[in-house]
Amino acid sequence: xxxxxxxxxxxxxxxxxxxxxxxxxxxxxxxxxxxxxxxxxxxxxxxxxxxxxxxxxxxxxxxxxxxxxxxxxxxxxxxxxxxxxxxxxxxxxxxxxxxxxxxxxxxxxxxxxxxxxxxxxxxxxxxxxxxxxxxxxxxxxxxxxxxxxxxxxxxxxxxxxxxxxxxxxxxxxxxxxxxxxxxxxxxxxxxxxxxxxxxxxxxxxxxxxxxxxxxxxxxxxxxxxxxxxxxxxxxxxxxxxxxxxxxxxxxxxxxxxxxxxxxxxxxxxxxxxxxxxxx
Numbered sequence: 001x002x003x004x005x006x007x008x009x010x011x012x013x014x015x016x017x018x019x020x021x022x023x024x025x026x027x028x029x030x031x032x033x034x035x036x037x038x039x040x041x042x043x044x045x046x047x048x049x050x051x052x053x054x055x056x057x058x059x060x061x062x063x064x065x066x067x068x069x070x071x072x073x074x075x076x077x078x079x080x081x082x083x084x085x086x087x088x089x090x091x092x093x094x095x096x097x098x099x100x101x102x103x104x105x106x107x108x109x110x111x112x113x114x115x116x117x118x119x120x121x122x123x124x125x126x127x128x129x130x131x132x133x134x135x136x137x138x139x140x141x142x143x144x145x146x147x148x149x150x151x152x153x154x155x156x157x158x159x160x161x162x163x164x165x166x167x168x169x170x171x172x173x174x175x176x177x178x179x180x181x182x183x184x185x186x187x188x189x190x191x192x193x194x195x196x197x198x199x200x201x202x203x204x205x206x207x208x209x210x211x212x213x214x215x216x217x218x219x220x221x222x223x224x225x226x227x228x229x230x231x232x233x234x235x236x237x238x239x240x241x242x243x244x245x246x247x248x249x250x251x252x253x254x255x256x257x258x259x260x261x262x263x264x265x266x267x268x269x270x271x272x273x274x275x276x277x278x279x
Contacts, residue, residue, distance in 0.1 A: 227253055
């Protein structure tokens, strides 16, 4: 596995560094050398609201191995080893749109990913799933396909209640110390996410009306025991995106790639192969 590197972005007039790592499949196309890897599809991993490059652990590599695809994993601004959020900076109601429509395209440009010539695949979890949906809706010809785990398309009471509980845990348990293993500035990561989700005007946030322009193949997965959202999140996607396929996972919470990784990979593999023609 390659080491994490850093890309420098100019985001809204501010220099921001983005921690990222490239992955190559460790079997199949990897044996073809650089030329084979360059020809393989690219899967871009978009982490959850408290996630980072490191918090994916080995799942991206396992998925890339199963699909014989390349991977790009990165930490958004405010997370992991990327530039932290300034203490006085609060995410706005459009924070997910900014990530989807500003940061991700800027990262592609900085890393030489030509999404017009060779559209990448997107793999997003939770907030990252929402970012994947928004990017696919905004740039429908620049996404080859999307796989989203426990995405949010609107705010539910269950989400707010669980995020409020996370706030109590951050204040009164060792959650801050545990997050510090994955973030240079855990306060940046936690409060940026927690404050906006518990901001009363954010209760009216919804991207449902934007999903209809998604043109790529789409697989939406969610655990039946998800503590941050109901199945209405992915079923709402299916009502607005006719080609969407749903995967509802029993004995699974908010993180299918941690709770049910083998079953998830087993479901993603034929879906990906059908739409890439690679069996």
